[in-house]
Amino acid sequence: MKFTRREILTAFLGLPFALSACKSNSETSSIDGEIVGASANIGHILRENRNVEVPANNWENLKVAIIGGGIAGLSAAWKFTRENFNDFVLLELESAIGGTARSGKNNFIGYPWGAHYLPVPFKENTELISLLDEMNLTEGKSQNGEILIKEQFLCREPEERVFYKGRWYEGLYLRVGASQEDLRQLNELNKQVDFWVNWRDTRGKRAFVLPIANCSNDAEVTDLDKITFADWLKQKGFTSERLIWYCNYACRDDYGLRLEQTSAWAGLFYFCSRVRKSGAESQSFITFPEGNGKFVNFLHNKVKDKTRLKSIAIEIIPNEKGIDITYLNTETNEIRGIHAEKVIFAAPIFTAKYLIRDFKQNTPDFVKEFEHNAWFVANLFLKDRPKNQFAKDFPLAWDNVLYESNSLGYVNATHQKGIDYGQAVFTYYFPMAEKGGRAKLFSLDWQELADIVLSDLSMAHKDIRALTERIDFMRWGHAMISPRRNFIWNGSREKATKPFRNIHFAHSDLSGIALFEEAFFHGLRTVSEILIAEPAGSGR
Template sequence: MTEHSNLNEWDRRELLKALLGSAFVGLSSGCRVPTPNFSGELLAPDFSFGHRLRDGFQPTVNTEDWRDVNCVIVGGGIAGLSAAWRLQEAGVSDFVVLEIEDKPGGTALSGEVGEFRFPWGAHYVPTPMAENRALIHLFDQMGIVESLSVDGDPQIKEEFLCRDPEERLFVNGEWIAGLYPSSIATDEDWRQLAEFRAEIDRWVEARDEQGRRMFAIPMSAGSDTPEVVSLDQISMADWMSQHGWTSAPLRWLVDYACRDDYGLTIEQTSAWAGVFYFASRIRRPGDESQPVITWPEGNGRIVDFLVSRVADSILCRHAVCGIAADSDNSGAGVTAFDLASEKAIGFRTPHVIFAAPQFLAPHLIDGFVEARNVTPFQYGSWLVANVHLRDRPQNSGFSMCWDNVIYDSKSLGYVVSTHQTGADHGPTVVTWYYPFAVADPDISRQQLLELDWEHWSEVALSDLEIAHPDIRSLVTRIDCMRWGHAMVQPRPGFVWSDARRLAAKPFRSIHFAGTDLSGIALMEEAFFHGVRSAEEVMQKQEIAFDSIL
């Protein structure tokens, strides 16, 4: 391993081997990263104000700049927007959403260039099952539910389901249908795959004494029996080894699933989270996973809908500086800083919904450090690259799909933004994903965050070139988004820890939302906690409502 502390000083071969893995072991020694002949930029959430607070900046709110409001929502991601939507739907309009970025959405943010829309993060939602009443209600409002079955399961309108072909895998020099590496599987590999599926089906079929599924979305609708909870104490890799599943294709498939949803390898992922990935998305034993709902802009479509309902209450470029909640639960004062006017403003409110990640709470909430421990919460970083192409790359084997994955690469491959539009030829944008946790362990997260645009563009392009040798000549632009604390990580022992369970409980008059409260970073979990926290506030204020949870 090189001694360079700055990855920007590494040569191309060193960088690609460290970040992309065995697919580049045979790469001949390369020179410096080439200068690209296309444009682009490196984007990232705004950390600058946080650094100002860290360095001692404490803005003062003038007396005349305080205002009274019924509820302050901190954070404009899916959780915060969902809380706002739920309040608005119940007839509560006196609230404000404070969002530090230029646009709300968090990791469900989307982008647009010309005729193309594309995701910057979360890009799909599995069709919800009957137990996810609140999400079905939202999707019905969005106009994507055709009907409900007698059991309450939704039938989604065809145009919102991922159209065929959905997914493919590049292995042994060609594309094949599906994500299981069937072209290299032996009879023993197939036997172990069948055993694995049978074990997942066992979890799918089982119900606890309360009639709950063992694994459900949201996770709070699933079981908390000792058999289920004990899975959290070991890694997914150890759980598979206990069953004797050593098949390389099977372990790759499960590892890919963990990297895809959690940004972790099977060695790093809780077995509870690993089994949850599969079992929570299968309605009945023997079924395939629930159909995928998606749009060209990914979950940005959901963000746009929620924003359309509460836009007048959202204050973007407003950074929360501090939250002081009264010890008698009578209310709180929230200080924010308008980054556009460089002016501090204050809000007096009976209730706060903290829809930001837990790691920020000790820095923003007075008295929180003495009451709660958020150390067990760990977060993963990601790099997302949107690659603009003037035409489709050449193809070897199965045709281009919505989801396109490269076997043995540490990336997650790419999704095609134009897939849902039916445009299978001509210009497009492909969205490439890379979780930092899978990089060479000798490389720190901070080193990866310091990589510049030229290097990330080269990493993304080099990965894509494995399957598309001609793709470099088709690129017109590459934009990269660097997510520093994008997803909570369900490492062994965390999901069912006391710290995780306590985090969702109110602290004085502050209620909490956010996907990290579930220990897994899913849109459905963020939405659930947003709705739950809003209903908690309405209950505390004795506002009449019918719960949609």
């Protein structure tokens, strides 16, 4: 069944947007573009349960095979090389490395296809700091031992602005027109954040910190996971429309979920985990035009000779001698196999039931607990940047949010380079939070997706269609794990983290939060598990 333009815009942007947009121009014939990334058909090979025969001369022996080339898989590979362990290979099904942290580049600048910043880590996160040191991003430490990042790699001002009722305003929380009650409730939320930032359990552990493995599991904290963030806000008496919007945006931004879908633990984690002490600002953002693609490219360059792209694992078969992996080179259609002693499974956990033979036959209950949501990302290539409608409008920032939109707005790739005039690349994000979002997303063609994005942005930028030369799209069917109510602390993550017959699991899914720091942590954790059990000098 084909939907009308009004029906599509209503589903994505809401009826008021749709009614307004349908009165305006929908022309995109002068705009080029495509849907990029791996075909959904390649991923669906996993679901086909293929039985393949590997030719005898296509087998090889390795100590370790890493399945998945996102941040977790790349971090594991990087850690192996740092430990002088080289008997491994990394298999990635796509033609480009990095998963949801990957990036693109045109003739003048890089741009993200997903994650686009990293908060400056606390001093306790020594392994992540060692990566930043290796990348030459740091410039020493403060008097209290916190890492200092070179200024050019910190997000430049202005960081954020929000579009509301025809005007652009500074910041993310909408202060213009806020009542005394609105501001009182915002102050009260900050007090709640301060309480949890200061909170420590009997072992001195924080309630919320990165990585999550270092968070307290005290019942006072974990009980927050049993209710939604929407319910927590109600219990605390928060009713301000502006504050509710602000918290809802936070959930959609980091988790792709609405308030009523998000665990209260996850909602508070967003506000508390990156604040060193009460009253302090959140940690500054490390960012680049290409977003977290900068980290992907650095890690990949370190392990490029160990990486095989366009290589989709078909089956992982534990046996008495180790593990057999069969995989398909999607470019040559060649079937190959690996006899490995260990596997690092750095793919999303839901794929385990399609890949691991034992899980196909009897899927563990905990695997079913891992739910993901869909997103799409659009990169708009502009011949010039839109002009503000009013002289007093807040100027173009790094992050540009539309208050009345279901999207998350866009980040400006040229911002960090200090390019404030002329060509630009806007990276637009849309989380599919509603039920059935994945099917809805993949039912749309390029033209329909382009119309959604341009109709949305035209509310703030009347000239967006005339300025846009190209729009490319990336559809993420399983973009990130969903920290819904009663998932983070229901025991499923802990069960999934345990090795299964020499298969070690490494993915941000295991934290319940899709963040760089979590993927990095799990990649390094699995390497440590393997090397501890490895005889000295073996594989080196």
